[in-house]
Amino acid sequence: MQITILGGGGFLGRKLAARLAHDGALGGEAVTGLTLFDLQEPPAPSAPFPVRCLGGDVADPVQVAKAIPPGTRVVVHLAAVVSAQAEADFDLGLKVNLHGTLAVIQACRTLAAPPRVVFTSSVASFGGGQEARLEDDARQIPGNSYGAEKAAAELLLQDASRRGFLDAVNIRLPTVIIRPGRPNKAASSFVSAILREPLLGLSTDLPVPEDFAVWICSPRRAIDWFLHAMTMDTAPLGLDRGINPPGRSATVGLMLSALESVAGPEARALVRHAPDPGIQAIVEGWPASFTAERARRLLGFSEQESLEEIIQGFIEDDLAATRAERGL
Amino acid sequence: MQITILGGGGFLGRKLAARLAHDGALGGEAVTGLTLFDLQEPPAPSAPFPVRCLGGDVADPVQVAKAIPPGTRVVVHLAAVVSAQAEADFDLGLKVNLHGTLAVIQACRTLAAPPRVVFTSSVASFGGGQEARLEDDARQIPGNSYGAEKAAAELLLQDASRRGFLDAVNIRLPTVIIRPGRPNKAASSFVSAILREPLLGLSTDLPVPEDFAVWICSPRRAIDWFLHAMTMDTAPLGLDRGINPPGRSATVGLMLSALESVAGPEARALVRHAPDPGIQAIVEGWPASFTAERARRLLGFSEQESLEEIIQGFIEDDLAATRAERGL
Ligand SMILES: NC(=O)c1ccc[n+]([C@@H]2O[C@H](COP(=O)([O-])OP(=O)(O)OC[C@H]3O[C@@H](n4cnc5c(N)ncnc54)[C@H](O)[C@@H]3O)[C@@H](O)[C@H]2O)c1
Ligand SMILES: NC(=O)c1ccc[n+]([C@@H]2O[C@H](COP(=O)([O-])OP(=O)(O)OC[C@H]3O[C@@H](n4cnc5c(N)ncnc54)[C@H](O)[C@@H]3O)[C@@H](O)[C@H]2O)c1
Numbered sequence: 266m267q268i269t270i271l272g273g274g275g276f277l278g279r280k281l282a283a284r285l286a287h288d289g290a291l292g293g294e295a296v297t298g299l300t301l302f303d304l305q306e307p308p309a310p311s312a313p314f315p316v317r318c319l320g321g322d323v324a325d326p327v328q329v330a331k332a333i334p335p336g337t338r339v340v341v342h343l344a345a346v347v348s349a350q351a352e353a354d355f356d357l358g359l360k361v362n363l364h365g366t367l368a369v370i371q372a373c374r375t376l377a378a379p380p381r382v383v384f385t386s387s388v389a390s391f392g393g394g395q396e397a398r399l400e401d402d403a404r405q406i407p408g409n410s411y412g413a414e415k416a417a418a419e420l421l422l423q424d425a426s427r428r429g430f431l432d433a434v435n436i437r438l439p440t441v442i443i444r445p446g447r448p449n450k451a452a453s454s455f456v457s458a459i460l461r462e463p464l465l466g467l468s469t470d471l472p473v474p475e476d477f478a479v480w481i482c483s484p485r486r487a488i489d490w491f492l493h494a495m496t497m498d499t500a501p502l503g504l505d506r507g508i509n510p511p512g513r514s515a516t517v518g519l520m521l522s523a524l525e526s527v528a529g530p531e532a533r534a535l536v537r538h539a540p541d542p543g544i545q546a547i548v549e550g551w552p553a554s555f556t557a558e559r560a561r562r563l564l565g566f567s568e569q570e571s572l573e574e575i576i577q578g579f580i581e582d583d584l585a586a587t588r589a590e591r592g593l
Numbered sequence: 594m595q596i597t598i599l600g601g602g603g604f605l606g607r608k609l610a611a612r613l614a615h616d617g618a619l620g621g622e623a624v625t626g627l628t629l630f631d632l633q634e635p636p637a638p639s640a641p642f643p644v645r646c647l648g649g650d651v652a653d654p655v656q657v658a659k660a661i662p663p664g665t666r667v668v669v670h671l672a673a674v675v676s677a678q679a680e681a682d683f684d685l686g687l688k689v690n691l692h693g694t695l696a697v698i699q700a701c702r703t704l705a706a707p708p709r710v711v712f713t714s715s716v717a718s719f720g721g722g723q724e725a726r727l728e729d730d731a732r733q734i735p736g737n738s739y740g741a742e743k744a745a746a747e748l749l750l751q752d753a754s755r756r757g758f759l760d761a762v763n764i765r766l767p768t769v770i771i772r773p774g775r776p777n778k779a780a781s782s783f784v785s786a787i788l789r790e791p792l793l794g795l796s797t798d799l800p801v802p803e804d805f806a807v808w809i810c811s812p813r814r815a816i817d818w819f820l821h822a823m824t825m826d827t828a829p830l831g832l833d834r835g836i837n838p839p840g841r842s843a844t845v846g847l848m849l850s851a852l853e854s855v856a857g858p859e860a861r862a863l864v865r866h867a868p869d870p871g872i873q874a875i876v877e878g879w880p881a882s883f884t885a886e887r888a889r890r891l892l893g894f895s896e897q898e899s900l901e902e903i904i905q906g907f908i909e910d911d912l913a914a915t916r917a918e919r920g921l
Contacts, residue, residue: 355756359695363749367687392832404732405748406833413752417745420733421691424741428683504720505734 266294267336268495271323271369272344273301274308276444277385280488281341286312291339292496302332303344323365326372333372333380339495340431341383342369347451348389348547351411362414366421373431382422383494386437386507388480389453390416393552395478401509401559408550409452423506426499434494434502439482439512442520442575445583446590452547456481459517460524460576463532464584465593472541475518478553482512483575484582489567501563511561513569514554523572527580594619595664596823597628599651599697600671602635604772605713608816609669614640619667620824630660631672651693654700661700661708667823668759669711670697675779676717676875679739690742694749701759710750711822714765714835716808717781718744721880723806729837729887736878737780751834754827762822762830767810767840770848770903773911774918780875784809787845788852788904791860792912793921800869803846806881810840811903812910817895829891839889841897842882851900855908 268285272278278301285296289312299316301307306320321328323344333340344365351358366384373380390405390412391397405416415437422433443464444457455472456479462469482490490510499506525533560566570578587593596613600606606629613624617640627644629635634648649656651672661668672693679686694712701708718733718740719725733744743765750761771792772785783800784807790797810818818838827834853861888894898906915921 402732404730407748407752408755408832410752410756413748417748420735420741420745420748424735424738427736428738504736 266291266296266338267298267334268296268339268341269300269302269333269337270341270343271302271329271332272342274303274305275343276446277441277484277487277491278303278307278341278343280484281491282307282316283310284488284492286310286316289313291492300332300334302329324360324368326368329365329368330372330375333369333376335376337376337380339381339383340369340373341491341495342366343385345385346411347449348387348409348411349452349454350450351414352409352452352547353450355410358410358414362411363417366418370421370425370430374425379429379431381495381499382431382433383491384418384422384433384435386415386419386435387412388437388439388512388551390419390437391552392550394550395553397552398554398556399509399552400556409547419507423504426506427504432499433506434497434499435507436490436494437507437509438487439480439510441484441487442481443579443583445579445587452544453479455544456520459536460520461579461587463524463535464528464576464580465588465591466535468535468537470539470541471517471536472539472544473517473548474540475521476516478514478516479548480512480514480551480553480555482510483570483578485578486567486569493566497564508560508564508566509555509557510566511557511568512555515572520572523576527573527576594622594624594666595626595662596624596667596669597630597661597665598669598671599630599657599660600673601629602631602633603671604774605769605812605815605819606631606635606669606671608812609819610635610644611638612816612820614638614644617641619820628660628662628665630657652688652696654696657693657696658700658703661697661704663704665704665708667709667711668697668701669819669823670694671713673713674739675777676737676739677780677782678778679742680737680780680875683738686738686742690739691745694746698749698753698758702753707757707759709823709827710759710761711819712746712750712761712763714743714747714763715740716765716767716840716879718747718765719880720878722878723881725880726882726884727837727880728884737875747835751832754834755832760827761834762825762827763835764818764822765835765837766815767808767838769812769815770809771907771911773907773915780872781807783872784848787864788848789907789915791852791863792856792904792908793916793919794863796863796865798867798869799845799864800867800872801845801876802868803849804844806842806844807876808840808842808879808881808883810838811898811906813906814895814897821894825892836888836892836894837883837885838894839885839896840883843900848900851904855901855904
């Protein structure tokens with residue numbers, strides 16, 4: 266099976282590539298080749314199959330077509346400009362998040378057989394805010410450009426699926442914690458930072474109150490969902506290619522308590538309250554909870570770990586590499 | 594007040610231009626200029642203000658910028674490739690319905706003050722089918738490319754409004770009957786044809802059963818809604834710029850009874866049953882009814898006429914011109 270990961274050099278793209286390299290197979294079938302595509306040529310994991318690494322712009326149809334060669338069976342489209350950056354630079358967000366997806370559709374359409382496309386949409390494409398517990402048929406009324414671009418991209422991929430150009434699964438990812446490396450330009454960056462930075466022995470700012478609730482998932486679970494979405498039967502989806510996966514709703518206070526139970530009160534003490542109205546204005550619109558019934562009961566998406574397990578997972582998978590990357 | 598109508602040569606664009614020319618004012622303010630833009634240079638109504646008529650492609654940002662000169666206060670964006678055509682030619686639909694809207698956003702963004710943009714989305718952006726009576730918060734799950742492009746365009750205009758580039762009102766128009774002239778490439782063309790053709794003394798095909806229900810409105814009401822949307826206070830809309838206006842749900846059988854009551858049994862006898870699975874496959878997904886509470890109670894959109902009044906309106910406004918146009 267020939268696979269392409271667009272945005273293969275990012276947080277989740279690298280993890281997915283590493284997992285495929287480790288497993289050597291997907292859905293019981295051997296992986297025969299993997300293409301990783303990102304702005305900068307991504308690093309290749311050592312794998313039992315050939316790995317092609319390409320640098321390029323996902324908004325350029327020619328480069329995207331090269332990244333999705335004939336015979337490609339699965340495309341995982343993760344390439345994106347994240348929330349705060351798309352808010353700061355409207356044209357860049359539109360280019361990457363909308364025109365990039367159009368380029369993916371056009372490239373898939375030229376293949377002899379329609380490939381599975383796993384697309385990562387976002388909780389940020391919904392409104393509702395702290396009081397929300399969204400049902401599966403909730404409308405997307407995004408309060409930020411990133412979310413609007415993701416929701417529009419979902420509609421276009423959904424239509425392309427109906428037409429038989431490709432076969433899309435649009436996963437509206439929760440905020441994935443704990444993100445390794447450095448703080449990034451996502452408005453939700455703090456949700457990882459308040460756990461990661463203390464685990465590195467560093468202090469960090471909390472821009473929202475402790476009772477602020479966030480819809481989260483772990484990177485381990487996100488990768489499990491991708492693997493499931495890459496091979497699942499899409500017939501039960503019908504026209505509706507949007508999936509709200511079973512994340513977890515947790516307040517910042519609960520996350521900090523889990524941090525304390527795993528790493529002690531001195532870790533928690535490194536988190537400083539520093540309200541930031543700019544960040545709050547973006548994230549307070551995002552819904553704090555989903556029922557996620559369809560993904561759970563009908564579609565077989567796996568449940569979330571506990572907060573303690575999520576923190577433990579970061580320590581096992583990413584803490585050492587993050588230390589090394591940041592020279593700590 | 595300086596106004597631009599994109600798609601100003603089409604069915605509703607011409608009617609709106611004629612109405613503005615007749616009124617000379619909008620919302621109590623004098624119209625100081627009108628630009629009509631369409632693929633072919635549209636005809637100018639005789640008006641108490643200057644009318645500029647431009648031919649061009651709405652997907653071309655340079656031409657759209659010319660159609661929306663500095664000082665433009667209101668843009669009515671009607672330019673579109675209709676449902677059956679967008680289904681037959683995917684690239685054309687995407688170009689006009691999606692990229693065209695992006696060009697409108699970019700042109701508006703360069704103006705000193707954000708203009709009101711009235712955009713016509715469609716009932717075809719919803720699913721639900723014959724059983725549906727959609728609430729105002731219903732999700733758009735389009736079953737056709739035209740609907741997907743309209744829903745995506747709505748999201749982008751909504752976000753552009755939030756950012757202050759423009760101030761959009763996205764009206765999801767019902768099927769507007771009775772369309773003058775000739776049958777067109779919209780899948781819903783028959784809904785007008787079964788009334789118009791008999792009024793012209795011509796026979797016509799009914800591709801669906803008589804108990805098939807359609808969500809309709811009259812052109813008179815559509816124009817009233819446009820005029821309202823061009824000047825209404827958009828503050829009550831908040832983030833949500835999508836409006837399901839108060840159309841009317843009517844079965845084909847009821848429409849034919851109204852035809853009979855206005856034009857006699859010999860008119861009704863000109864309608865032949867000729868089931869068409871291709872047309873049915875598109876239109877049977879469209880919802881047959883909406884509650885339209887928000888538009889009715891909160892936003893002041895006017896109610897529909899009776900079916901008999903709609904037929905009478907066509908006879909008064911459009912029958913002679915249609916006869917002349919078709920050489921009858
Ligand atoms: N991590 C989260 O919390 C989260 C939450 C919701 C949705 N998502 C979505 O999941 C996907 C993966 O998330 P992530 O955390 O790995 O993001 P990331 O930012 O780590 O990875 C995205 C990758 O896309 C690449 N990219 C950006 N512009 C590009 C361009 N023009 N051409 C090619 N590549 C380009 C970036 O270089 C980056 O490597 C993204 O689509 C993101 O929007 C992530
Ligand atoms: N009439 C209906 O029943 C109905 C129902 C729902 C939504 N709508 C929407 O309302 C709007 C107006 O409807 P209408 O019935 O007047 O449609 P219409 O087809 O009569 O008018 C649309 C106009 O857009 C023009 N156009 C097409 N491609 C163009 C391009 N590339 N550049 C510039 N102009 C272009 C066409 O020439 C045409 O004059 C459309 O956006 C339509 O999608 C109409």
